[in-house]
Amino acid sequence: MFAETEENAAYRVRVKAWLAEYAPRYSGPARAGLNLEQDLLLGRAWQKLKAEAGYAAISWPKPYGQGGTQAQKLIFEEEELRYSLPTQYFAVSLGMPVPIVLKYGSEEQKARFVPPAVRGETIWAQLFSEPAAGSDLAGLRLRARRDGDDWILDGQKIWSTWAQVSDYGVIVTRTDPTVAKHKGLTYFFVDLKVPGVDVRPIRKLSGHPEFNEVFFNGVRVPDAQRFGPVGGGFAVALDTLMIERYAVTDDACWGAPLARFITHAKQQLRNGRPAIEDALVRAEIADIYAEERGLAAIHARALAAISEGSEPGPEGSIRKLLSANKRQRLAVLALDLSGPSGVLGNPSAFASEDFLMSWLDAPSFRVAGGTDEMLRNTIAERILGLPQDHRPDKNVPFDQIPT
Amino acid sequence: MQLEWTEEQTLIRDQAQRLLAECGARARTRDLLDRLGEIDQNLWQHAVETGWTAVPVPEEYQGLGLGMVELALIAEQIGREAASVPFLASTVLVTEALIRHGNAAQRAHWLPQLAAGKIIGCFGYAPAPIDLRQERLHGTLSPVLAGACAGLLVAPAQTVDGTRLVLCELKDVRPEATSSLDNGRGYARLALDGVRADVLGASRDGMSELSSLLDSAALIAAFEALGGADTCLSMARDYALTRKAFGQPIGAFQAIKHRLADAYALIEVARGNALYALWQRATGSDDCSTAVCAAYLSAIKACEFIARENIQIHGGFGVTWEADCHLYYRRARALALDLGGLPYWRDRLVDRLAA
Numbered sequence: 001m002f003a004e005t006e007e008n009a010a011y012r013v014r015v016k017a018w019l020a021e022y023a024p025r026y027s028g029p030a031r032a033g034l035n036l037e038q039d040l041l042l043g044r045a046w047q048k049l050k051a052e053a054g055y056a057a058i059s060w061p062k063p064y065g066q067g068g069t070q071a072q073k074l075i076f077e078e079e080e081l082r083y084s085l086p087t088q089y090f091a092v093s094l095g096m097p098v099p100i101v102l103k104y105g106s107e108e109q110k111a112r113f114v115p116p117a118v119r120g121e122t123i124w125a126q127l128f129s130e131p132a133a134g135s136d137l138a139g140l141r142l143r144a145r146r147d148g149d150d151w152i153l154d155g156q157k158i159w160s161t162w163a164q165v166s167d168y169g170v171i172v173t174r175t176d177p178t179v180a181k182h183k184g185l186t187y188f189f190v191d192l193k194v195p196g197v198d199v200r201p202i203r204k205l206s207g208h209p210e211f212n213e214v215f216f217n218g219v220r221v222p223d224a225q226r227f228g229p230v231g232g233g234f235a236v237a238l239d240t241l242m243i244e245r246y247a248v249t250d251d252a253c254w255g256a257p258l259a260r261f262i263t264h265a266k267q268q269l270r271n272g273r274p275a276i277e278d279a280l281v282r283a284e285i286a287d288i289y290a291e292e293r294g295l296a297a298i299h300a301r302a303l304a305a306i307s308e309g310s311e312p313g314p315e316g317s318i319r320k321l322l323s324a325n326k327r328q329r330l331a332v333l334a335l336d337l338s339g340p341s342g343v344l345g346n347p348s349a350f351a352s353e354d355f356l357m358s359w360l361d362a363p364s365f366r367v368a369g370g371t372d373e374m375l376r377n378t379i380a381e382r383i384l385g386l387p388q389d390h391r392p393d394k395n396v397p398f399d400q401i402p403t
Numbered sequence: 404m405q406l407e408w409t410e411e412q413t414l415i416r417d418q419a420q421r422l423l424a425e426c427g428a429r430a431r432t433r434d435l436l437d438r439l440g441e442i443d444q445n446l447w448q449h450a451v452e453t454g455w456t457a458v459p460v461p462e463e464y465q466g467l468g469l470g471m472v473e474l475a476l477i478a479e480q481i482g483r484e485a486a487s488v489p490f491l492a493s494t495v496l497v498t499e500a501l502i503r504h505g506n507a508a509q510r511a512h513w514l515p516q517l518a519a520g521k522i523i524g525c526f527g528y529a530p531a532p533i534d535l536r537q538e539r540l541h542g543t544l545s546p547v548l549a550g551a552c553a554g555l556l557v558a559p560a561q562t563v564d565g566t567r568l569v570l571c572e573l574k575d576v577r578p579e580a581t582s583s584l585d586n587g588r589g590y591a592r593l594a595l596d597g598v599r600a601d602v603l604g605a606s607r608d609g610m611s612e613l614s615s616l617l618d619s620a621a622l623i624a625a626f627e628a629l630g631g632a633d634t635c636l637s638m639a640r641d642y643a644l645t646r647k648a649f650g651q652p653i654g655a656f657q658a659i660k661h662r663l664a665d666a667y668a669l670i671e672v673a674r675g676n677a678l679y680a681l682w683q684r685a686t687g688s689d690d691c692s693t694a695v696c697a698a699y700l701s702a703i704k705a706c707e708f709i710a711r712e713n714i715q716i717h718g719g720f721g722v723t724w725e726a727d728c729h730l731y732y733r734r735a736r737a738l739a740l741d742l743g744g745l746p747y748w749r750d751r752l753v754d755r756l757a758a
Contacts, residue, residue, distance in 0.1 A: 293701075294674075
């Protein structure tokens with residue numbers, strides 16, 4: 001039920017010990033004062049160390065990964081999350097595009113591209129969203145036109161996480177605008193270092209630099225880099241989004257956690273008494289704890305089910321929907337307790353340790369990786385069986401959809 | 404998300420479900436709202452015959468010697484039908500109080516009667532304990548859950564030796580049934596001045612024993628709340644699929660879809676907590692109290708949310724007496740208030756977290 005299997009428990013013990021020995025050299029204080037370049041170098045070193053120790057690509061089949069179980073992968077990720085490690089540069093890369101290369105690539109492509117990515121030497125981006133197409137992914141416009149053995153790409157992608165340090169990317173393009181929107185798409189992988197690719201940074205509201213817009217101007221892509229049939233790109237796109245079937249989400253949604261809030265509430269005063277004695281504060285703590293505990297219970301069950309070979313259900317969607325909102329609520333209350341000095345902060349502080357930074361970037365998590373609204377639609381439609389939204393563009397040829 | 408129930412447990416659950424349907428429990432609850440101090444006697448009789456009251460009683464006292472899992476499974480079914488029976492007060496609270504804190508004579512005398520449904524117990528939880536002096540009680544308890552139909556009272560009382568749990572036979576007490584938001588729960592005012600009572604023989608520290616008993620009750624109440632929440636979610640979803648407005652089922656509108664998605668998430672979280680707390684109890688964990696608090700609070704939150712929104716989604720029909728919606732709206736609120744109130748449970752949880 002909720003108890004971990006003996007094998008998993010033993011694995012967890014090994015993982016904890018290994019992390020305890022090596023992670024401190026790459027996390028927390030080791031990252032203080034580093035600029036992006038330096039932090040990325042540290043991140044690459046950490047990824048390489050994991051690869052050498054057998055803790056990278058844990059659940060991927062050999063020879064590209066460790067051939068371990070999903071449960072082991074999740075256990076390692078859970079334990080790794082206890083440290084503030086520079087893993088973010090590889091999160092998208094190893095979460096979605098590279099597993100897709102493993103699934104759709106030729107033997108030669110797999111051998112060439114996967115191992116360097118696993119070792120942290122290369123980084124892959126996911127080039128899906130566009131200014132006119134986020135939640136409505138099938139509404140994308142970037143064109144790919146056939147030219148002999150190649151395709152020529154023209155258009156723009158946006159919200160491309162870490163594209164500025166990426167070597168490659170997977171991309172969904174429109175190859176036929178005369179059919180219904182999701183039927184005229186084709187999927188490729190691209191080398192981001194070729195002529196015509198222009199990566200421009202977009203600064204996030206938190207000041208963080210990971211977003212970019214990526215312009216494609218007559219970019220030549222060989223047909224050998226196509227994944228899936230012409231016109232079959234939407235299915236590969238969905239596959240990409242689903243390939244990480246169940247990912248570990250930090251209880252605190254990568255923000256400052258409840259334990260830190262409790263400490264903070266003990267230190268701040270409300271009406272001359274420690275804020276931890278205030279009824280409103282206590283109600284929030286109780287509510288947030290109960291929610292986290294429930295999500296953890298759901299996660300434990302999902303882990304057990306995955307260990308037995310079942311498919312995960314909607315647990316991931318529920319977890320993301322709730323924890324992103326909770327991160328925002330908790331951070332707001334923490335700042336409220338600080339009073340006027342809540343405005344003060346350090347932009348290089350980690351969101352996992354600082355409530356101001358946790359609050360500032362909280363909105364990103366309600367949008368990225370599936371907006372609150374899309375998640376709710378998914379739960380309502382797929383689990384509760386409620387009807388799909390009215391879609392005026394359904395079955396309309398893309399070039400006839402009014403914009 | 405389910406724990407793996409045994410065959411016997413599944414049988415108990417399914418049997419309870421059938422019984423509640425056959426007895427028309429929901430409709431009876433509606434009728435009882437217009438009456439004072441009456442429980443669903445017909446259902447209770449059948450429930451006794453089925454063995455509900457014997458579930459937690461040890462075999463040596465003619466019980467079934469089962470435990471929290473079986474109680475939880477029955478409670479969930481009770482919640483699904485918003486049934487009006489004194490299960491929480493009598494079968495959970497008073498029965499456990501006797502098992503854990505009664506002396507040999509008290510256990511031998513009362514447990515078989517509780518198991519056989521010959522007597523109903525009520526639990527006198529109040530912010531301040533009543534007094535016991537020279538074997539006589541002093542004070543009034545109100546409202547007492549199931550007090551209108553009970554023959555036995557357990558309550559914390561102030562004695563010369565400190566606070567203890569006391570046992571009082573109610574044969575000479577005239578309960579004054581009190582009008583409430585959920586009359587099928589049999590609330591009553593019990594005037595106890597001069598009434599004979601005994602200390603529960605093995606009671607040593609009434610307040611901490613009370614706390615522990617309330618933990619058991621809260622866990623079972625969480626399952627009752629989850630049952631009600633499930634019914635409300637299904638009711639709302641089914642209505643949203645059939646009711647049409649502006650040319651389509653109202654369930655196609657995001658305002659409705661998103662509300663129900665939120666309800667689903669809350670219920671799943673609450674269920675996770677309830678199962679975890681039950682598992683902790685069943686595996687004999689030392690510290691279940693935190694888990695029980697989390698289970699109770701999240702179950703009440705989920706249940707009240709969907710009970711409200713179920714009414715909302717039913718529109719005008721939702722605010723009628725005839726609709727089932729208000730039965731669950733009332734029951735959810737009662738479950739939130741009967742065991743001390745939410746601020747009390749939040750305090751208990753935060754005291755443990757901030758220690």
